[in-house]
Amino acid sequence: MKLPADVPWLNDAGALALCAALEGAGFQALFVGGCVRNAVLGVQASDIDIATDATPDQVQQVCKGAGFKTIPTGVDHGTLTVVIGGKPYEVTTFRNDVETDGRRAVVAFSTDVTEDARRRDFTMNALYARADGTLVDPLGGLPDALARRVVFIDDAAARIREDYLRILRFFRFSAWYADPAHGFDANALAAIADHLDGLAQLSAERVGAEMTKLLGAPDPAPAVAVMERVGVLPQVLTGAQARWLAPLIHAESMLDLSPDPMRRLAVLGGEDVADRLRLSRADARKLAVLRELAGTGEGAAELGYRHGRNVALDVIALRSAVFETPVHVDDAAAAVRGDVARFPVAARDLMPALHGPELGAKLKELEARWIASDFKLTRAQLLG
Incomplete structure (x- = not known):
């Protein structure tokens, strides 16, 4: 199978020049990960990652000869950032895991793309593509990607024990890419339920980053509901509940609001959320404001006047979800009116x-x- 010729990164001059330089030196150069997965799914991709059988030292030599700047962003794990025309490209040597402890891995470099694929998390993320758009599918993950099924590579429990963050990544990828009609992979959910204790090993920063990405999906409600049922949500956010998230998504659509992780965190509730997820000061402040205002009696117009249109609309959506009341177009208009009013x-x-x-x-x-x-x-x- 070949990807469509109009995929943007297949026409990226810098990426093509980098692949040509590596291939010209006798090495493989394969696009990998999100850019390939998203191309298969017809979704836009922002990052361009390249995998190669060249070691980091060899990549540096090739890039030096081609006049490309290299930055050793993760050289111990085989990753260099190559800057061409001011644009960064991550190049990572094929790897296999020598040792894992649930949080990080000790890796060895490899020349085998199949070994590199087996250390990844989900079958849809183990797709590669040559510079001409030809797909390379070492593990047969293409059918899962085309069907929008999020499935762990080989044994789900083994993949989770390698890095417990993959529990949260499973739900994040399900929220972003899965077809809800397929439900959630039963083997994955069983393995997740058996390894909930491993979540305690993860840093608050990693959990917070993953939860923020998950809640930024167009509709994360089904994924978060399953997170709650299998026991993941209580582990990462004590006291949080998924029951109001789906109504909030509906209210957002009625108000034409873009996805916002803090608005969605506000409706989930929970204890010490800002600390548990190590939110930035700005996000923690926004979360606190939304949770406080959702329980006040300020009307839509006053909310717009005192806090601005965006906060007012967020609060209107939150109240609609929690109090199970319909969104009124008049409320949105009142919030806008209050935003521009001057005492x-x-x-x-x-x-x-x-x-x-x-x-x-x-x-x-x-x-x-x-x-x-x-x-x-x-x-x-x-x-x-």
């Missing part, structure tokens, strides 16, 4: 008659009246 009274308008706490209290009173009027009261009416 017409300033402190100087009340001075010098009022000052200090009295001035602040009067401003709050007038602002509340103005908001209650749907921002219609004028400055003269408020001060009259």
